[in-house]
Amino acid sequence: MEKPNIIELTAVERNIDPKRLENIRKEDLVPAVVYGPGVEGNLHFSVPRVALEKILSVKNLQFIKLMFEGGKHIDAILKVTQFHPVTDAPVHADFYATKEDVPVTVTIPIRLKGTSPGVIEGGRLYQSLRKLSVSALPGVLPSELTVDISKLQIGHNLKVRTLKLKDITPLMSPDRTILVIRPPRGGKAKIVEFADGEEAPQEEAAEAAAE
Missing domain, CATH: 2.170.120.20 (Ribosomal protein L25, C-terminal domain)
Structure with a gap:
């Protein structure tokens, strides 16, 4: 059986400000959060909408490498995606951090x-x-x-x-x-x-x- 592809996804950290969410989406970005092993609390960030939609178009399991500024990265899987009720565009994504020795x-x-x-x-x-x-x-x-x-x-x-x-x-x-x-x-x-x-x-x- 083939191993899942590892997809690098640009991630830009952001502050938790509901007033900024609409502006983020206007910039063709999707608000996101990652949590799980090795992540303290919830880490909020944004990802490019087009790149996220490309990931969503693949049915097979994929591993995501969230690439942050400064060379920091977090291995994760896409857990939950919320979509706009009319346009069906992604409006928020939840990622779950993975560790080699922790079952997922x-x-x-x-x-x-x-x-x-x-x-x-x-x-x-x-x-x-x-x-x-x-x-x-x-x-x-x-x-x-x-x-x-x-x-x-x-x-x-x-x-x-x-x-x-x-x-x-x-x-x-x-x-x-x-x-x-x-x-x-x-x-x-x-x-x-x-x-x-x-x-x-x-x-x-x-x-x-x-x-």
Whole structure:
């Protein structure tokens, strides 16, 4: 599994002044804060909006190196981003400082690899979990979790407990289903993906209950 990219992000320290926030945003900067191991209290700063949006456009896990004036830097992950309700532009970002010997909680995307023989035979692939919350030391975290489906036949499913995660602790139930290959209903096979936590349509749920 590939390691997360390390992205350098320019950070300019700022004072806590609500009256200044709007001016900061007019300068195409986004107010931000970093907290966590090695950081005393909350450190407030600003980052370039364009650079932050580029980070947000990547689904894979990334490590951020916050670069402050004078050569100071803080290793971190992007924890929370607030967006404008109308323009959807980022208006504030929370970063969490990381240390090599301190476990961190992150969400990692799940990517499917290969082609399922069950799908080729007409089965339908349902992916109900697209990302997984885990806890681990920063050094062992991958940028994404790759799941090989090249041996899955009709009727097979994968659960969280089937993942091979060395030194990584899943924070979801081990019985949580990642995906399932369901039998065909006739015609060509189709792939339907559901967002995390989304329920299947009623007709599919009824069919599943009957199996």
